[in-house]
Amino acid sequence: MIEEKFDAIVIGAGMSGNAAAYTMASRGMKVLQLERGEYPGSKNVQGAIMYADMLEKIIPDFREDAPLERHLVEQRFWMLDDTSHTGMHYRSDDFNEAKPNRYTIIRAQFDKWFSRKVREAGATVLCETTVTELAHDTRGQVIGVRTDRAGGVIFADVVVLAEGVNGLLGTRAGLREMPRPEAVALAVKEMHFLPEEVIGERFGLKGNEGCVIEAAGTISRGMTGLAFLYTNKESISLGIGCLVSDFASTMESPYALLDAFKNHPSVRPFIAGSEVKEYAAHLIPEGGYKAIPQLFGDGWVVVGDAAQLNNAVHREGSNLAMTSGRIAGEAIFQVKSRRDPMTKNNLALYKTMLDKSFVIKDLMKYKDMPALLHTNSGNFFMTYPQLMSQAAQNFMRVDGRPKIEKEKATTSAFIKARSRWGLVSDAVRLAFAWR
Ligand SMILES: Cc1cc2nc3c(=O)[nH]c(=O)nc-3n(C[C@H](O)[C@H](O)[C@H](O)COP(=O)(O)OP(=O)(O)OC[C@H]3O[C@@H](n4cnc5c(N)ncnc54)[C@H](O)[C@@H]3O)c2cc1C
Numbered sequence: 001m002i003e004e005k006f007d008a009i010v011i012g013a014g015m016s017g018n019a020a021a022y023t024m025a026s027r028g029m030k031v032l033q034l035e036r037g038e039y040p041g042s043k044n045v046q047g048a049i050m051y052a053d054m055l056e057k058i059i060p061d062f063r064e065d066a067p068l069e070r071h072l073v074e075q076r077f078w079m080l081d082d083t084s085h086t087g088m089h090y091r092s093d094d095f096n097e098a099k100p101n102r103y104t105i106i107r108a109q110f111d112k113w114f115s116r117k118v119r120e121a122g123a124t125v126l127c128e129t130t131v132t133e134l135a136h137d138t139r140g141q142v143i144g145v146r147t148d149r150a151g152g153v154i155f156a157d158v159v160v161l162a163e164g165v166n167g168l169l170g171t172r173a174g175l176r177e178m179p180r181p182e183a184v185a186l187a188v189k190e191m192h193f194l195p196e197e198v199i200g201e202r203f204g205l206k207g208n209e210g211c212v213i214e215a216a217g218t219i220s221r222g223m224t225g226l227a228f229l230y231t232n233k234e235s236i237s238l239g240i241g242c243l244v245s246d247f248a249s250t251m252e253s254p255y256a257l258l259d260a261f262k263n264h265p266s267v268r269p270f271i272a273g274s275e276v277k278e279y280a281a282h283l284i285p286e287g288g289y290k291a292i293p294q295l296f297g298d299g300w301v302v303v304g305d306a307a308q309l310n311n312a313v314h315r316e317g318s319n320l321a322m323t324s325g326r327i328a329g330e331a332i333f334q335v336k337s338r339r340d341p342m343t344k345n346n347l348a349l350y351k352t353m354l355d356k357s358f359v360i361k362d363l364m365k366y367k368d369m370p371a372l373l374h375t376n377s378g379n380f381f382m383t384y385p386q387l388m389s390q391a392a393q394n395f396m397r398v399d400g401r402p403k404i405e406k407e408k409a410t411t412s413a414f415i416k417a418r419s420r421w422g423l424v425s426d427a428v429r430l431a432f433a434w435r
Pocket of ligand 1: 011012017041044046048129130131132169187189239241282304305306317319
């Protein structure tokens with residue numbers, strides 16, 4: 001049994017929990033971090049692109065020893081139909097800068113490194129310890145936690161819930177609702193291993209340069225979803241995710257979608273001859289701004305995926321997790337430094353600071369986006385990719401038909417599929433969502 005009282009207990013050793021624990025411990029606070037996994041990262045799944053700026057604000061010299069795979073110099077956006085892709089590629093030598101902006105990482109290794117930094121900063125980290133319950137005093141203030149280990153309550157002035165997307169503790173304690181099926185995606189992912197030089201050749205990369213592909217279209221069978229392929233040093237991470245509500249209504253299998261993506265003629269050559277060593281499935285919060293729950297209360301704050309802080313439009317999550325964890329840690333430190341109690345009123349500082357950050361501003365910008373894509377998913381993920389592919393073929397195939405006829409055929413295919421009014425209304429809705 002742990003007798004001592006802590007300044008703060010952090011539940012979870014993912015991106016948000018590590019950011020919060022590091023921020024508080026490195027400022028001299030007495031921090032206990034509890035993680036149910038065998039080691040930090042053992043339960044965590046990500047694509048994974050890691051955004052340097054947000055980690056730099058926590059550990060400025062992280063490049064010296066963090067396990068980074070490749071820095072990204074190229075991004076490909078693909079619209080898929082069953083046999084083709086229509087794409088936009090952006091590659092720039094500017095990304096070969098001294099301090100690159102985005103890296104691929106492998107979470108199992110990265111989280112272990114981050115956790116070592118948390119311990120070096122002075123926090124106590126206990127793995128294989130599941131928090132089973134929040135402990136309250138008679139006024140309802142959170143005063144600590146109970147775990148699956150023997151012993152009673154472990155006391156702390158404040159508890160940081162960094163327990164990830166499911167957030168069972170928070171829901172059980174009545175702090176927020178379970179995420180709705182239309183507000184979470186289920187993603188499945190595989191790791192394909194290949195020699196470093198083969199990956200370099202296939203994607204035209206030298207040294208530690210990396211490339212990512214993000215693909216939408218018929219691959220998600222009309223559901224709202226996205227497939228991805230990320231290059232690591234000696235492996236390729238590849239996966240697909242769609243909204244849980246769509247999986248439930250269509251009865252499609254995530255594994256079947258992943259299989260189809262791997263066997264798509266545009267994807268198959270990249271992973272030819274690879275050895276699959278890892279497989280994972282995980283939820284992603286995609287409800288956007290409207291899904292964000294109450295973020296603070298008497299004796300508690302919630303950060304990262306548990307707070308549903310995820311930007312589905314830009315496919316960013318770990319950076320919102322790290323930033324919300326850091327800001328929560330800074331806010332808690334400020335309250336403690338003033339010797340104020342960790343009450344709801346005082347912890348509101350976390351929300352005030354978060355509102356001023358890119359996290360809430362970005363989520364507000366796209367607040368209607370998930371609903372918009374969901375409502376029109378058949379059009380955006382089936383009809384338009386097929387039409388784009390037809391239009392590209394019409395343009396490229398030289399078969400003796402006059403160009404004027406081909407252009408008419410392309411225009412009438414669009415109008416036949418969606419009608420003039422349908423096309424205009426989709427364009428207007430998209431423009432409004434992106435404004
Ligand atoms: C397939 C996939 C691809 C993704 N790709 C990207 C990407 O490329 N870039 C990006 O920025 N984001 C990406 N994300 C999102 C990103 O992974 C998350 O936003 C990020 O991991 C959230 O961090 P977190 O710390 O809030 O939660 P998590 O990383 O999920 O950590 C939560 C931790 O809490 C622990 N825990 C839970 N309950 C308890 C308990 N009761 N007691 C003790 N410990 C507990 C868990 O074991 C876990 O370690 C992806 C997500 C998925 C699923």
